[in-house]
Amino acid sequence: MARIRFKKGLQYKFLKDIYIGSGLSWTEIAKKLNISNRTLTDWKREKYTISLDALQKLQNIAPNRDLNLSYKVLPDYWSVPKAAQKGGLALAKKYGGPGIPEGRKRGGKNSQKRRKLSPELYQNCNLRKVIKIPRKSLTLAEFIDIFLGDGGFNNFSQIAISFNKENGHDYFKKVCVLINRLFEMSPVVYSLSSTKKVIRLVVSSTNLVEFLVKNNRIKKGNKVKNQVDVPYWIKRNTRYSKSCLRGLIDTDGGVYYHRHSSGKWKSFNIGLCFSNKFEPLLEFVRKTLSDMQFHPRVNQSGDKVYLYREKEVLKSKKGRVQERFNWHAWKACVGQLTEGSNPSSSANLTKINS
16 A cells, blocks of 8 residues: 655644644544554654555545645555565574575575475475385395495485496496395486496485485595494394405405416416405405405505415305406406316416526
């Protein structure tokens, strides 16, 4: 509704002239205007402006009075910008400005609550994905150590696991099935533009990140600096440890030619190597292999664990300690070990020319 703005002091003068010219009491004038006595008093005090409709009625009450006063007609909603400014300043004084972290955090939490209560109203807005929270199991233990080996946190709501497509022998497909079985989520597969041999699985879920950090004590940030370790619930269980070992060797292990000399003889045989920069993981691999009655050895620099005995390497393959071999090296190695030699021998020996 349009309002009337008088210069200071003129609004009271105008109402006083109406009161004198009409011969009515203030209560009677209020009744004719269909307002309360309190409102009329506020107008006399110039606390509030008079409405245009009330001005016209007042002029009819005392038509013989000279009411030629200057005033300005204010349009509808003229006070909204000013009121909004005052309200914003009062809100900022009470709760802090909208640009500070505390205000944004509070607003984000309130927004999430509203979205959960009425998701149909926020169909185009992002909500936390509901995931399956798996129980402790062999499958979860294997995934944890695949993640420790080749995975990492992209940010607070996303994880990524990278693979060599050629050597992985489509191993990433198995990991996709593993993630879907554990969390009922399907990772997105990216082929990096820099090389066609590297692929990356990406899973976006804040709940998944929180599950890995809070439930399994996996630290965010630089894995070498943090020296990530296998969760305790895996270490204390032999079956979980074996499954976890499989995941680690799948990501950071492989078979190779082990060449060495023994007196006058050169020999080479199949070896298995696990390489990593995380001391807790190296110790876990060494201890778990020892508990399996294998004979692991750690190199002098302390960043590799080896199996040198051919029977143990073959046993690790048969027992599925290692799922993802470098198949090209494996076939070449087996071919040279068996070609023209006694199949029962542990290594192919060649005498050094004197």
